[in-house]
Structure formats: C-alpha cells, structure tokens
Amino acid sequence: MNARTIRVELAGRSYDIAIGPGLIDQAGALCRPLLAAPKVTIVSDETVAPLYGARLAASFDKAGIKASTVTVPAGETSKEFGAFGKLMNELLDQRPDRKTTLVALGGGVVGDLTGFAAAVLLRGVDFIQVPTTLLAQVDSSVGGKTGINTRHGKNLVGAFYQPRLVLADTEVLDTLPRRELLAGYAEVAKYGLIDDPDFFAWCETNGGAVLSGDAAKRTYAIEQSCLAKARIVAADERETTDLRALLNLGHTFGHALEAEIGFGGELLHGEAVGTGMAMAFDLSARLGLCPQADADRVRRHLGSVGLPMRLRAIGGDNRRKWEAARLIEHMRGDKKADGGKLTFILARGIGKAFVTREVDEAALRGLLDDALAA
Numbered sequence: 001m002n003a004r005t006i007r008v009e010l011a012g013r014s015y016d017i018a019i020g021p022g023l024i025d026q027a028g029a030l031c032r033p034l035l036a037a038p039k040v041t042i043v044s045d046e047t048v049a050p051l052y053g054a055r056l057a058a059s060f061d062k063a064g065i066k067a068s069t070v071t072v073p074a075g076e077t078s079k080e081f082g083a084f085g086k087l088m089n090e091l092l093d094q095r096p097d098r099k100t101t102l103v104a105l106g107g108g109v110v111g112d113l114t115g116f117a118a119a120v121l122l123r124g125v126d127f128i129q130v131p132t133t134l135l136a137q138v139d140s141s142v143g144g145k146t147g148i149n150t151r152h153g154k155n156l157v158g159a160f161y162q163p164r165l166v167l168a169d170t171e172v173l174d175t176l177p178r179r180e181l182l183a184g185y186a187e188v189a190k191y192g193l194i195d196d197p198d199f200f201a202w203c204e205t206n207g208g209a210v211l212s213g214d215a216a217k218r219t220y221a222i223e224q225s226c227l228a229k230a231r232i233v234a235a236d237e238r239e240t241t242d243l244r245a246l247l248n249l250g251h252t253f254g255h256a257l258e259a260e261i262g263f264g265g266e267l268l269h270g271e272a273v274g275t276g277m278a279m280a281f282d283l284s285a286r287l288g289l290c291p292q293a294d295a296d297r298v299r300r301h302l303g304s305v306g307l308p309m310r311l312r313a314i315g316g317d318n319r320r321k322w323e324a325a326r327l328i329e330h331m332r333g334d335k336k337a338d339g340g341k342l343t344f345i346l347a348r349g350i351g352k353a354f355v356t357r358e359v360d361e362a363a364l365r366g367l368l369d370d371a372l373a374a
C-alpha cells in the first residue's frame with residue numbers, strides 16, 4: 001500500500017488514518033479485517049456517488065463484502081433533521097443488523113451525517129470514513145465529532161462517535177472544485193495558526209501549490225493536518241478541557257456567519273472559518289493580545305489564496321442581514337458558550353492560540369461593526 005498511516009490513539013478505540021493515492025480501490029482489502037460481518041452500506045451524496053461509488057463498491061465486492069448504497073443530496077442541507085430522518089429510514093430499508101458497517105463516502109456533510117446515523121442506528125453500528133474533500137481529509141473525518149444542524153445553530157445535535165478507519169484517497173481531490181479545495185485549505189492553515197508557526201510559514205510558501213494540485217505538497221498538508229488533529233483528539237477526545245476547543249479557532253465567528261446566511265446558503269463552512277480566523281486574530285490584536293503584524297499576516301495569506309476576507313464580499317444580497325447584534329446572538333448559542341459567556345479562541349500570535357471567556361462585548365461589537373463597514 002502506497003500510503004502513510006497515522007494512528008489516532010484512544011483507549012480501546014484507536015484507529016488508523018491511511019493517506020495516499022488509489023486507496024478507494026484498496027478499500028475492500030483494508031476494511032475487511034475490521035468488519036464485524038462482510039456487509040456494508042455506503043452513504044454518499046449525489047455528486048460523489050457517480051464519481052467514486054462504483055469503484056468503492058467494486059473494491060468491496062472483490063474482497064467478498066456485500067455492499068449497498070444510499071445517497072443523499074449534495075451540500076449542507078443534508079445535515080438537517082428532515083434529511084437525517086429520511087436517511088435513517090433508507091438505511092433501515094436495507095435491513096441492517098448490528099454487524100452492518102456504514103461507510104461514509106463524501107465530504108464533511110456525508111461524514112458528519114453518516115457518523116451520527118451510525119451512532120444511533122440500532123443504537124450503534126460501526127462506521128468507516130472515506131473522505132473525498134480536502135476539508136474532510138484534513139479535519140472532519142478524524143476525531144469523531146458527528147452531527148447535524150438545527151434552526152438553533154450548527155452541529156447542535158450529534159454525538160462523539162469514532163470511526164473504525166479513515167481512508168483518505170488523495171487522488172479524489174483532483175475532481176474537487178477549486179472553491180471547495182479553498183474551503184478545506186482554511187482548516188489546513190488553522191493547524192498552523194493554533195500551535196505550529198512553522199507549518200503556517202510552510203503554508204504561506206506552499207499554499208498556492210497545495211491548491212493548484214502539487215501532489216506531494218498536498219499530501220504533506222494532509223499528513224501534517226491529520227497528525228495535529230490526531231494528537232489533540234487523543235489528548236481531549238470530548239472537548240472536556242480547553243485543548244480540543246482550540247480546533248474551533250475561527251468557528252465562533254464562522255458558525256455565526258453560517259447560521260446567519262442559512263445552512264446550505266452561499267457560504268461554505270471552510271470559507272466561514274477562514275473569515276472567522278481572520279476576525280479572531282483581528283480581535284486579538286484589538287484587545288492588545290497579539291501583534292497587529294501577526295493579524296495582518298493571517299489576513300494577507302488567507303486573502304491571497306482566495307478566501308473571502310470581507311463580510312461585504314460574502315452573502316451576496318444577504319448583506320442586509322449582517323448585523324452585529326444578530327451575529328452575537330448566534331454566538332450565544334454556540335456549544336462552547338459557558339453559562340451565557342461567549343467563548344472565543346484568540347491568539348497571542350501565530351501558533352499561540354488560546355481559549356478565553358473574558359472577551360469584552362463592547363470590543364467584540366466594535367470589531368463586528370468595523371468588519372461590517374469594511
């Protein structure tokens with residue numbers, strides 16, 4: 001197998017992340033030893049299934065594994081209650097038993113949805129992640145956060161439920177639209193901004209090549225991201241200390257933007273996170289916590305690769321919706337909010353992120369007002 005393997009160490013539930021080209025065609029052989037019985041249901045979306053579903057199914061067939069497939073519409077709307085209920089019934093139509101394994105073939109939407117389905121189907125069946133977006137390969141397929149959105153906010157219903165295996169076939173990224181690659185790249189850069197300034201500097205030099213298809217650099221970015229995420233998840237699986245919360249850098253802002261636009265609207269999660277990280281560094285600088293030069297560097301790099309940096313440039317004619325007070329209301333519904341206290345991941349510099357519940361709301365309001373006017 002021409003792949004690098006990274007282990008996520010969790011007591012009794014450790015698993016591998018395999019990263020490399022052509023893994024979809026080896027999935028049957030790689031998954032077979034982990035299956036309770038030789039039967040899987042592949043969950044994919046209407047864009048990914050036609051591209052890779054048949055190859056994955058053939059690989060299972062070759063390994064003597066019976067595979068059925070259920071597809072959901074592509075995009076964030078599949079992480080809604082209604083779509084989730086429909087998926088559960090379609091899974092039950094396949095007459096699964098507790099030895100059935102679900103296989104998530106797709107981006108973060110399919111992964112989050114399938115993981116949550118696996119957590120509750122027959123009160124829990126195994127699942128395997130086959131992530132097909134950059135975002136899913138560097139972030140969502142790893143760590144066991146599964147769930148769906150509600151009208152109260154992003155990912156507010158879900159479970160921590162770890163996959164048995166993650167198979168990241170790097171070649172599938174060749175069919176991913178650039179905008180989606182870019183959204184995933186925001187979560188790559190996040191790892192540098194959290195605690196690895198050298199990796200952020202590497203991103204500044206190599207981000208363009210990662211996005212334009214340099215296979216070696218793309219693989220390196222995926223490996224470094226998975227190493228960082230695996231280390232954090234192993235130390236704080238359920239976000240019970242503030243360690244895992246660092247992975248939420250940019251998300252207090254980003255989830256509020258997504259909620260305001262409407263899930264499935266024109267703002268992608270990774271785009272919201274990119275804008276949110278720039279805002280988190282701006283707020284850090286404004287509060288005197290972080291050198292302004294570092295905040296400028298973050299905005300410059302993320303903007304230079306093409307991530308939207310100005311709120312007025314996103315949301316199209318939804319611009320009228322951007323109101324600081326409404327964004328702050330969304331932030332109050334964030335899972336990290338503690339007894340009504342807004343929680344942010346701020347930074348003392350690049351690679352020096354920390355969690356705080358002490359942000360002065362007037363400063364936040366000032367930042368949002370200025371961002372909305374810029």
Ligand SMILES: NC(=O)c1ccc[n+]([C@@H]2O[C@H](COP(=O)([O-])OP(=O)(O)OC[C@H]3O[C@@H](n4cnc5c(N)ncnc54)[C@H](O)[C@@H]3O)[C@@H](O)[C@H]2O)c1
Pocket residue numbers: 045046047048051074075076079106107108109110112132133134135136139140141142143144145146155172173174175176177180183184269270
């Ligand atoms: N669980 C976690 O830890 C975690 C982490 C980050 C993000 N997320 C969640 O992930 C979701 C976003 O995931 P995403 O950015 O992967 O979006 P996505 O799953 O919607 O995929 C993006 C689009 O790309 C298409 N696509 C996927 N793979 C493709 C391929 N190889 N070729 C061509 N098209 C392809 C999809 O059909 C979809 O239209 C959000 O809901 C976010 O909240 C979860």
Ligand SMILES: O=C(O)C(=O)C[C@@H](O)[C@H](O)[C@H](O)COP(=O)(O)O
Pocket residue numbers: 139143145154155187244245247248251335
């Ligand atoms: O894995 C984590 O932990 C993360 O925070 C990763 C984030 O990129 C991801 O968007 C996650 O879904 C956000 O989690 P949430 O708990 O804020 O819903």
Ligand SMILES: [Zn+2]
Pocket residue numbers: 139187251269273
């Ligand atoms: Zn995210």
